[in-house]
Amino acid sequence: MLGTHRLRLLVALADTGSIAGAAQATGGSAAAASQQLARLERESRAQLLERSARSVRLTAAGELLVGRARRILADLEAAEQDVAAAGSAGGGRLRVGSFATAAHRFVVPVLGTLRRRHPALRLSFAELEPEDALPAVRAGELDVAVTHRYHPLAAPETGGLRRVSLYTDPMLLAVPAGTADGPADLGGFRGVDWVATYPDRGFQAVTEMTARLAGFEPRIVGRAAGYPVLLDLVAAGLGVGLVPRSAATPRAGITLLEITAPAGLHRVVELATRAADGSPAIAEFRRELRSRVARARR
Structure with missing residues (x-):
């Protein structure tokens, strides 16, 4: 053996x-x-x-x-x-990973609730993007991950994992104030400069893949690790950029446009666990997270 x-x-x-x-x-x-x-x-x-x-x-x-x-x-x-959990969410451990926006709004507050409710539960957290969080769950290094993917673009490989949809987040086009108004057909922005997040291992290359759906290759002049800096670049006039509605904080110098084409562009936020993992701690985390998301989105 x-x-x-x-x-x-x-x-x-x-x-x-x-x-x-x-x-x-x-x-x-x-x-x-x-x-x-x-x-x-x-x-x-x-x-x-x-x-x-x-x-x-x-x-x-x-x-x-x-x-x-x-x-x-x-x-x-x-x-x-x-x-270890033995029929109780209060024992054992729970290792959670999440990307930054969901962590700030939902995941960390839920971990705080579980800490107060179950002092003996061993909690840990890592801020991770999906391309790192999903393999960590599959390998047993995390128990649960809050991840995202972009529809209708290529999705990450999640074989062997159970995914639960938490919410959808429409994508908007951020443009420098005064340069455009009204709903946006991205095909009309083929000749302008773009700013974008990093494409990482492919499925997060939302700017590149969306522009290709619209029939052009984007001219990317700036990269940011997160949406706050991306919006700063737009406000500074460097280019236009895609941003999820939940991360699109209004600020001077920016206009946020609804996107009409390509149609249906949105970010799907999901919770991923191993398919065979029925831990009570995971089940309680999932219930609390879905409840908090539902309250926030009423």
Whole structure:
């Protein structure tokens, strides 16, 4: 039978790219990690690693076992959490990730409610964008993540995760005051400068993908990590930019326009958990979060 510690080492090697990195991630020495990985190869009766004097890489068999190991370890993590919770949201732990806007408006206040209600519940939080939060949930590093995707654009891969929609957020076009008014057909903005958030790993490239739907490639002259700075760039006259309604704080120097084409452009905010995770703490977090969202959006 394959040992879980050795499976964790193999997954850590895949994540860090080296035996030394895997050893550090799992709290051991490089020599011990190398021995354990060699033992894993004997147990699995397959060559899992290609070793050279300067590097190590996974074979096809190693890649296959890493994929299986991630699911096995995530299921074990879920089982441990379920046992720890033992039918009560007040025990065990809850590790939450969220992007900044939802964290500020909803997630952190809910964590405060759970802290007061269940002092023994071990809570932790990380501010993460979806492209980091979703893999963390899948790998068992987070229990729940509040994420977003853009409709009708390409969505992130969420296989093995359960997603619950929390709310939708229409996208607006922010333009320098006095440059445009009325509903916006984005095709009419093909010749202007744009400012945008960073595209990261693809599915958050909302400006690029939306402009392509409208039939042009945007000329992006400014990038921002978040919407407050993006709006500052628009107010400074550097360009126009897309912004969700919930992040579109009114300010001098900006006009916010409804978007008529491409039609139906909006951000979907979701809660993601592992499909097999039935933790009472997650269930209570989900109820509280949905209740707070509903109250805020009446």
